[in-house]
Amino acid sequence: MTIVQAIIKVLEESNESLSSAEIYKKIIERSLYEFGAKNPQGIVNSTIRKHTVEIEFSTASPIKYFRVFDKRKGKTTFILKDKVCEENFNDAEVNRKNSIGSDILPEEELQISYNKHKQHIQEELLGKILEVNPVFFEHLVMELLIKMGYGGSDPKAGLVTPPTNDGGIDGIINEDKLGLDKIYIQAKRYARDNKVDRTKLQQFVGAMENVQKGVFITTSDFSEGARKYVDKSQKSIMLINGEDLTKLMVDYQVGIFEVATFSTYKIDFDYFSE
Numbered sequence: 710m711t712i713v714q715a716i717i718k719v720l721e722e723s724n725e726s727l728s729s730a731e732i733y734k735k736i737i738e739r740s741l742y743e744f745g746a747k748n749p750q751g752i753v754n755s756t757i758r759k760h761t762v763e764i765e766f767s768t769a770s771p772i773k774y775f776r777v778f779d780k781r782k783g784k785t786t787f788i789l790k791d792k793v794c795e796e797n798f799n800d801a802e803v804n805r806k807n808s809i810g811s812d813i814l815p816e817e818e819l820q821i822s823y824n825k826h827k828q829h830i831q832e833e834l835l836g837k838i839l840e841v842n843p844v845f846f847e848h849l850v851m852e853l854l855i856k857m858g859y860g861g862s863d864p865k866a867g868l869v870t871p872p873t874n875d876g877g878i879d880g881i882i883n884e885d886k887l888g889l890d891k892i893y894i895q896a897k898r899y900a901r902d903n904k905v906d907r908t909k910l911q912q913f914v915g916a917m918e919n920v921q922k923g924v925f926i927t928t929s930d931f932s933e934g935a936r937k938y939v940d941k942s943q944k945s946i947m948l949i950n951g952e953d954l955t956k957l958m959v960d961y962q963v964g965i966f967e968v969a970t971f972s973t974y975k976i977d978f979d980y981f982s983e
Contacts, residue, residue, distance in 0.1 A: 712756050715741035717774060717789065726778035726786035729754035757787055758814055766820040768975050816973050831955035834964060835901075838928055838954075843898050844872055847879045849963065850896040850926050853954075856961040859892060860884060877916030884922075892922045899929040901951065907934040914944055921945055926954055 710718075719735045720727065727735070733753040736742050746752050758764050762776045778788045813821075838846060851867045860866025860882045868881045880894035895913045897905060905927050917923050925931075926949040939946045949957070958964055 710741060712742055712752065713760065713774065716753065716757060720775070720787065720789045720792070726788045728784045728786050729757050732757065732787070755814055758817070761787065762790055764817065766814065766817040767973050768816050819971065819973060827956075827959055830959055830965060831952070834955045834958055835928060835951050837964070838898065839900070841898075843896075844869075846898040846928075847894075847896045850894060850954075851880045851882075853957060853961060853963045854880075854882060854892075854894065854924065856963060857957065877912055890922075891920050892924060893917050893920050895923070895925045897925075897927040897929075899927050901929050904930050904932045905935055906932045907938045910935045910938050910942075910946075914942060914946070917944060923947070924949065927951065928954065 715736045716732055718741060719732050730750060733750045757775055759770045760772060760774045762773045774790055775787045776790050778786050847869050851869050855862060855864055855867050866883045870878055870880060878893045879896045882892040884890040884892060913925055921944050923944060923946045925946060928951040930950040931948050939948060
């Protein structure tokens with residue numbers, strides 16, 4: 710029997726959710742698994758978290774057997790993924806987001822810190838973007854789209870239109886060498902609380918004329934009416950708001966540079982197998 714099988718057996722036979730410490734204790738009491746590690750309880754905790762639906766980190770398993778169930782007892786408890794527990798599930802749901810306890814794994818801490826770091830950088834990026842002039846923003850948007858692969862990643866495929874008489878189009882990307890297939894770009898550097906409404910999208914679609922593909926990027930967001938209009942439009946239009954924009958800028962390293970890289974590791978059990 711493997712560690713995972715032992716954990717599953719304990720939870721199958723239990724009518725209540727259990728913490729990793731309680732699961733470990735029952736495994737020992739029933740002699741379900743013989744541990745050779747110096748910290749067997751830590752191994753059980755690590756194994757559970759790697760196979761739990763709500764817990765994701767770089768070395769977590771894609772195969773999930775368990776889910777978090779919090780009884781508000783100040784500890785994280787678990788049940789089988791598909792099991793209906795006799796405890797009050799509604800109460801558990803309310804506090805589920807706070808149920809990832811103090812027994813967090815080191816790689817989870819790294820992932821959480823990394824996500825916070827990215828969010829902080831995105832906030833800083835948006836602040837800097839709102840400080841630059843609209844023309845700079847249009848060039849920034851074009852650079853990002855080219856890095857994303859539009860126009861075959863060829864910088865010459867993108868053209869930022871002149872500030873005056875642009876006809877409502879801020880940029881054009883040629884998807885082929887002859888420019889037969891084009892993507893029109895609209896870039897709006899708006900304050901965060903100034904949403905792009907339906908009218909702006911209608912004007913953009915009108916300016917596109919016979920071109921069928923467009924990308925509308927804003928530092929703010931889009932109103933519900935604007936999104937519904939695009940959904941019903943016969944043209945293919947991608948909407949990118951401020952949050953999406955800064956996430957893409959981080960992913961494609963536009964306006965930022967990499968400072969350090971950290972690796973995480975896991976045991977190669979095949980190496981130690983006889």
